[in-house]
Amino acid sequence: MFEVLLIAIGTLFIIFPQWKEKRTKKRLDELRGGASEAYFEEHRSLEAYSPAGKWQTRLLGSVFLAFAVISLVLNHSN
Known part of the structure; x- marks a missing residue:
């Protein structure tokens, strides 16, 4: 979640x-x-x-997105 x-x-x-x-x-x-x-x-x-600025906010969003996807994949790969 x-x-x-x-x-x-x-x-x-x-x-x-x-x-x-x-x-x-x-x-x-x-x-x-x-x-x-x-x-x-x-x-x-x-x-x-x-x-x-806009690029810092987009970078933060990209980090959130990458972390969430990696975490989701690793948690449900077992």
Whole structure:
């Protein structure tokens, strides 16, 4: 069951790598529009620490996917 979950997560990371970038951009737009900060210096931290790029997210998804497939094959080959 764990392998199936990792396969699903890995596939989502490969197909939709930009989800965090979109969320961060949307929140920055809200803060620039005058929304209140959820925590101390939220605006500054969102600008200073941008989310990982698409290739890092796809790489992480590929690692999840590879690990899950290998684990699934090894566990059920006996």
